[in-house]
Amino acid sequence: MRLEREFFERNTILVARDLLGKNLVLDRGDVVYKGKIVETEAYINNNDKAAHFHKGLTERTKVVNDPGGHIYIYNIYGMYQLFNIVSEKSTVHGAVLIRAVQPIEGIEQMFFNRYKRDYDNKDKKSILNLTNGPAKFVMAFGISKEEFYGVDITKDNRISVEYQEEIQSKDIIKTKRINVDYAEHSKDYLLRYYIKDNPYISRK
């Protein structure tokens, strides 16, 4: 059962928290990639200097104007792409960065996408390293901005978020976002969420 528009059109912070434990699913026909979302960050529309759209939208960020459930992907550091899901209703700006997932299905293909070699000589560390960071899981799934920017994750027949039971609040850690030191007053907002003790989170 996929998550519908109503889920994503809510407040960004609620969407970020409730995405924990849900499965991100990418169906390529011959292979299905599935990963449990274990770490997210909220970028909000309340004077959040860390948000790309805090001064208004540009060509890069225009999809944030769409209703919740659309996909926002951007380039970072010249070499990587990060995956976000737009939240809030149309014209209200907010997005959730997916920072890490735990592989559930398609792990052999993820391994090949990341390392360009077969699944044979694997070790525990290389498995954890598949998807324990925001650019890592994008590479593991083989997602690109060109293919998925602006796609509606509630309607598209390739990509969706699969419903799973809520994570209990005692198992959710709430902390500061990563690498937003430039964001002045916004840098200490507690807008990063992750599942307690999950091995795939990007940082403690």
Place this chain on the structure above:
DNA sequence: TCCGAGATTGGCT
């Protein structure tokens, strides 16, 4: 084995 520093890379803030 673990941790920190340095290199990498190109579009936009």
Place this chain on the structure above:
DNA sequence: GCCAATCTCGGAT
């Protein structure tokens, strides 16, 4: 010039 990241390598543990 800056940046919501990652990889590699060297020295420390």
